[in-house]
Amino acid sequence: MPREVLNSVGYDHEVHGPSIHWNYERNGDYIILSNYPLRESNYVDIERTKIYDIDTIDNGPGRIRIPGSMDDKVKSHFFEGTRVNYMAYTEMLEQDNPAVFVLSNPQLQQLLPREASEVITESDGSDDLDQSVFELPAFLPSP
Amino acid sequence: MKLVSVAGTLNRPWKLVRSELNQLLGSPSTSDSDSIYTWTTTIIRLYTLVIVIDKSTSDVTLNIRTSVPYTLIGISATLLILVARILHLSQYFLLFMMVLCLGIVVFPLVPSLLNSFQGYFPVQGLMDTNEIQVTPVVLIPLVGWLTGLVYAAGTGPFRIPILVMAVFMFAIFAYHTVPQMMELRRQWPIGAVSVLASLPLFLVAGGLALLYEFATRLPLNTFLFATSALVGGMIFLSISYLKLTRQFVLVAQSQTAPNEPIESLLARIAWGGLLVLQNICLLAFTLFFLSDRWVFDAWPTSVKPVRNQIAQAGLPLPSILAWSLILVVSIPLLMLFILWTWHIYTTIRSQIALSNDTTHLNIDTETPIRIIDSSSLHASARTSLQGKQSILITKGLLELLDDDELQAVIAHESYHLKNRDPLRSFLASLLGLLVGGKSTGMIIFDFPRIERQADLYAADQVGTQTVIRTLRRIEAQETRYAAEKVFSDNSPELMGSDHYLGVIGLAWDLYNTLFGNLILANAHSSVDERVQYILASERT
Structure with a gap:
């Protein structure tokens, strides 16, 4: 977790110490980190977890782990090697309970303007091999 | 009255959705529970777009409503066509009522077709569409229009293609208006593709029938004029068909409906069977026009009168010209x-x-x-x-x-x-x-x-x-x-x-x-x- 995010949503809880609260938004299964549970009806709050290694690295990043109780589908966006993106609207950081989205690359791209999120396959249809492969029952691509 | 209803679920964060809709449509009204937001906008006093979002469930509904007495107008126009049919009233009256019925059929679709509503398409980009329902009342003027079409044009060689088209169009509209069958699927392009695939056969069958009618019923001068118009029209329609396909591809690539399979074998067979039957009928009809039997063992009946007319006009190589005409009509x-x-x-x-x-x-x-x-x-x-x-x-x-x-x-x-x-x-x-x-x-x-x-x-x-x-x-x-x-x-x-x-x-x-x-x-x-x-x- 980058220092900027830690400073925004990390919270020195009287019992748990440095920690964050995990929630997700039903629309598209976006994970949201916050100080306290998000109570609005479009969010599902999960649990509070500790921020690890926060004291061992001066001004460096802390470490967090997705709680096991997080919904499996939401969790499936993240696995070893996944690039994690943190995103927030200004108003999210300025409210009493600051919050930040945690997004995988595909989730982030979905939120970008359509021109940037258009999925483009490798094939332009002119190559025999690629074309024939794309016309067979297949594993991917998804639309 | 509700003309069209689109239902789905949000696929973007609520704050983003609310911000975008506020910019487009102004402030929403909210329910007592503070979880249901409603945006409303109107266009030329005929239509009202109502967007309702329940942020707690992510459910979205887009309704297009009208204050026009839609049902009454639809029933009246349909009844007048039936009266015209029974009393053998003027063809002009019938034509006017047919145009009116067609207008009533298209009326609910105008906002979508013309992108008239500010906010209609942006909202569709923010949601996964699960259902679209056009009001079932649209079937009434459709029946009127199809009855008029069969009555006015479904005679002689036009009878089979017109009847096939009428049945097929009614089936498609019925499918899109019966609520329990309206769950959209990502494979919905299959249905649209099938309709697109049938259009060339419709065009050719209709074109050949027209050519035959021109050759057997019209005087020489009118025949040459009408045939030239038919050739020009067929080229125009072929290009229009191609452009329509391009639009379809663009829409199919951008749509986000969920991908529920069609579990019912009966439904799959019924839908596929209808399409196969329709295409076989049209193909058989086309072949029938090119031969006097179901096989090519005799001189085509539709070529003979066309050739005779061309010969009477004094044009050279009448047989070659007649076949060339049929080839042009058969371009699709x-x-x-x-x-x-x-x-x-x-x-x-x-x-x-x-x-x-x-x-x-x-x-x-x-x-x-x-x-x-x-x-x-x-x-x-x-x-x-x-x-x-x-x-x-x-x-x-x-x-x-x-x-x-x-x-x-x-x-x-x-x-x-x-x-x-x-x-x-x-x-x-x-x-x-x-x-x-x-x-x-x-x-x-x-x-x-x-x-x-x-x-x-x-x-x-x-x-x-x-x-x-x-x-x-x-x-x-x-x-x-x-x-x-x-x-x-x-x-x-x-x-x-x-x-x-x-x-x-x-x-x-x-x-x-x-x-x-x-x-x-x-x-x-x-x-x-x-x-x-x-x-x-x-x-x-």
């Missing part, structure tokens, strides 16, 4: 035939290429694995012309996945081979001409259902988490490729089929729609849907 059907021939040729050629240009992967599997030298992320099941089965994997995919994930892909493809899916696909290709395109023939197979079963088979073989991880890894990599391409290269060929300009580009879109991979590409659900389905199956 010829186009379909050429595309089908090209499709069969490229299918066989690519089968040979796959045999020669791939290398074996040395791992211990039941089915031979062949590697394609391509950086794209793809794997597929293949049965060669000799009946040999193999699994094809691109080098890009091989380099991306670890061993377990590779086994997940192999298991998925193995299911396709066990299920003989490549053979089904090839069969649909062969029958493509008869039923107006390979895509039409694939309805009955219901590939979205097959893809789900293949995912479950893979999960059973290698484990749920492995399959999910594989899907997510490929999704992430494709996202990366897409982003890199968009941000690093603005060349036009990256933006879809638009890079093929002019007639070739239009023909390419038609080919892709009728014989290309449009249906197979839409057979796969989004990765989110696949993950959800696999997890749900595991829980049960």
Whole structure:
């Protein structure tokens, strides 16, 4: 977790110490980190977890782990090697309970303007091999 | 009165949605529970758009309403057509009432067609559409219009195509207005493709009937004028058909409906059967016009009067001119035939290429694995012309996945081979001409259902988490490729089929729609849907 995010949503809880609260938004299964549970009806709050290694690295990043109780589908966006993106609207950081989205690359791209999120396959249809492969029952691509 | 209703779920964060709608439509009203938000806007006093979002469930509903007495007008116009039919009133009166009925049918669709509502299309981009319902009342003026059409034009040689078209149009509208059948699926393009595939046959059947009518009933001068207009009209309609296909491709590529399979075998057979029957009827009708029997063993009856008229006009080579006219009128059907021939040729050629240009992967599997030298992320099941089965994997995919994930892909493809899916696909290709395109023939197979079963088979073989991880890894990599391409290269060929300009580009879109991979590409659900389905199956 980058220092900027830690400073925004990390919270020195009287019992748990440095920690964050995990929630997700039903629309598209976006994970949201916050100080306290998000109570609005479009969010599902999960649990509070500790921020690890926060004291061992001066001004460096802390470490967090997705709680096991997080919904499996939401969790499936993240696995070893996944690039994690943190995103927030200004108003999210300025409210009493600051919050930040945690997004995988595909989730982030979905939120970008359509021109940037258009999925483009490798094939332009002119190559025999690629074309024939794309016309067979297949594993991917998804639309 | 509610004319059209679109229902779905939000696919963007609520704060983003609210912010965008506030900018477009102003402040919403909210319910007492503070979870339901309603935006309202009007256009030329005829229509009102109401957008209702329940943020606690993410449900979205778009309603188009009107204060016009729609039902009353529809019933009145339909009754007047029936009265005109019984009392044999003026043809002009009948024509006027038909135009009125058609206007009433189209009325609910105008806002969508013209993008009239500020906010209508932006909202559709923020949601996954699950249902669209046009008011069932639209069937009343439709009956009026079809009755008028059959009465006015469905005589003599026009009777069969007009009746076929009337039944087919009514079936399509009924499907789109009966609420319990209106759950949209990502494979809905199949239905639209089928309609598009039938249009060439409709055009040719109607054109030949008109030519026959002109030759047998019109005086010489009028015949020459009417025939010239028919030729011009047919060229115009052919180009319009191609452009319509392009629009369809663009819409099909951008739509986000969920991908529920059509579980009912009866529904699949009924839908596919209707389309096959319609195309066979039209094809038989076309052949009937070119011969006086069901086989070509005599001089075509539609050519003879046309030739006689041309000869009377003193034009040279009347037989050649008559056949040329019929060829021009048959352009849409010829186009379909050429595309089908090209499709069969490229299918066989690519089968040979796959045999020669791939290398074996040395791992211990039941089915031979062949590697394609391509950086794209793809794997597929293949049965060669000799009946040999193999699994094809691109080098890009091989380099991306670890061993377990590779086994997940192999298991998925193995299911396709066990299920003989490549053979089904090839069969649909062969029958493509008869039923107006390979895509039409694939309805009955219901590939979205097959893809789900293949995912479950893979999960059973290698484990749920492995399959999910594989899907997510490929999704992430494709996202990366897409982003890199968009941000690093603005060349036009990256933006879809638009890079093929002019007639070739239009023909390419038609080919892709009728014989290309449009249906197979839409057979796969989004990765989110696949993950959800696999997890749900595991829980049960």
